[in-house]
Amino acid sequence: MSDAIFPARVIICEVAPRDGFQSEDQWIPTEQKIKIIRALANTGVQSIEVTSFVHPKAIPQLKDAEEVVKGIEDLTHIKFRALVPNVKGAQRAIAAGIKKLKLMLSATDSHSLSNANCLVEEAQRGFEPIVDLAQKHNVEVGGSISVAFGCPYEGKVPLEKIVTIVDRYKKMGITEVSLADTTGMANPKQVYQYLGVLKKEFPHMTFSMHFHNTRGMALANVVAALQQGVIHFDSSVAGLGGCPYAPGATGNIATEDLVHSLEEMGIETGIHLDRIIDVAKDVRNMLGHDGGSYMLQAGPCSKLSPKPTAQEKLEK
Numbered sequence: 381m382s383d384a385i386f387p388a389r390v391i392i393c394e395v396a397p398r399d400g401f402q403s404e405d406q407w408i409p410t411e412q413k414i415k416i417i418r419a420l421a422n423t424g425v426q427s428i429e430v431t432s433f434v435h436p437k438a439i440p441q442l443k444d445a446e447e448v449v450k451g452i453e454d455l456t457h458i459k460f461r462a463l464v465p466n467v468k469g470a471q472r473a474i475a476a477g478i479k480k481l482k483l484m485l486s487a488t489d490s491h492s493l494s495n496a497n498c499l500v501e502e503a504q505r506g507f508e509p510i511v512d513l514a515q516k517h518n519v520e521v522g523g524s525i526s527v528a529f530g531c532p533y534e535g536k537v538p539l540e541k542i543v544t545i546v547d548r549y550k551k552m553g554i555t556e557v558s559l560a561d562t563t564g565m566a567n568p569k570q571v572y573q574y575l576g577v578l579k580k581e582f583p584h585m586t587f588s589m590h591f592h593n594t595r596g597m598a599l600a601n602v603v604a605a606l607q608q609g610v611i612h613f614d615s616s617v618a619g620l621g622g623c624p625y626a627p628g629a630t631g632n633i634a635t636e637d638l639v640h641s642l643e644e645m646g647i648e649t650g651i652h653l654d655r656i657i658d659v660a661k662d663v664r665n666m667l668g669h670d671g672g673s674y675m676l677q678a679g680p681c682s683k684l685s686p687k688p689t690a691q692e693k694l695e696k
């Protein structure tokens with residue numbers, strides 16, 4: 381395979397503090413969340429999805445969104461993003477100092493009703509005032525589409541549906557859309573085909589990919605997206621993640637696995653592998669589990685340093 385089909389570098393957004401923590405039943409103290417975000421900010425990652433401004437009853441774990449953002453406001457070298465479902469969420473996020481909002485939307489009514497208590501069309505109507513509000517405050521807005529490839533309630537999601545949603549985003553002036561495989565139903569051929577059409581229909585739209593590794597296909601899907609020239613990916617340290625409103629949802633592709641794979645392919649991420657593995661270990665120690673991480677299990681495949689000989693030990 382020629383190198384020409386792969387980009388030279390990619391941009392990763394770390395999503396564990398939002399997507400990962402949101403499914404944890406055990407309360408994670410605010411200062412622990414801040415500590416992990418600060419450690420992530422020291423790995424070379426450029427962008428972190430730090431929390432969401434949703435209803436605290438819907439996601440009790442993230443009810444401290446404002447305090448978390450306050451605890452990291454000095455980290456100006458990182459772009460912090462937050463997920464918002466509606467105007468109220470956007471107002472809270474902007475008041476807290478967030479400079480990039482990610483709109484929460486599903487491709488199907490079934491998932492939308494479960495996740496956001498409204499139909500897709502209703503959710504979209506609510507985005508226009510958010511875009512206006514964000515413009516007034518000089519805040520960026522990106523779109524997202526959950527269950528973009530497959531829905532646990534409705535099965536395979538037709539490409540036409542995604543084209544229609546992206547078009548609506550475009551008409552709102554949005555230039556970046558995250559395509560999410562919420563429950564790991566996408567396959568590489570489908571990802572390649574969907575992106576081929578989307579990139580042709582919307583040549584000025586930036587697509588970012590948010591793959592869950594529920595069925596072990598996340599990395600293969602990343603490769604398919606790379607082959608379509610996509611350079612924006614979400615991932616989650618220690619492989620945490622999952623949507624509490626999508627049955628069967630499990631963790632995102634682990635950031636350390638993604639960084640390792642890309643760097644092995646000679647694709648730059650800017651993230652220090654050793655540092656992100658250390659954060660993954662800290663997260664696992666803090667929670668008592670990880671969400672599935674090959675790096676935590678097997679470590680990098682680069683050569684290990686040989687054990688020192690008896691003579692070398694004596695000389696030390």
Ligand SMILES: CC(C)(COP(=O)([O-])OP(=O)([O-])OC[C@H]1O[C@@H](n2cnc3c(N)ncnc32)[C@H](O)[C@@H]1OP(=O)([O-])[O-])[C@@H](O)C(=O)NCCC(=O)NCCSC(=O)C[C@@](C)(O)CC(=O)[O-]
Pocket residue numbers: 399402432433434435436438439463465466468469470472484495496497524525526527560561562563590592622623624625
């Ligand atoms: C969307 C709602 C709010 C609708 O919930 P609702 O009950 O229909 O809201 P409402 O508009 O009828 O308002 C009811 C009350 O909630 C309040 N309220 C309303 N909005 C907010 C807000 N933002 N923050 C705080 N409070 C809020 C509002 O002020 C009101 O308060 P009251 O007047 O009764 O005192 C709710 O269903 C919700 O919060 N859902 C979020 C669910 C969620 O976070 N899911 C996980 C994230 S999505 C995901 O993980 C997928 C993703 C992004 O990772 C990509 C992928 O993999 O697919």
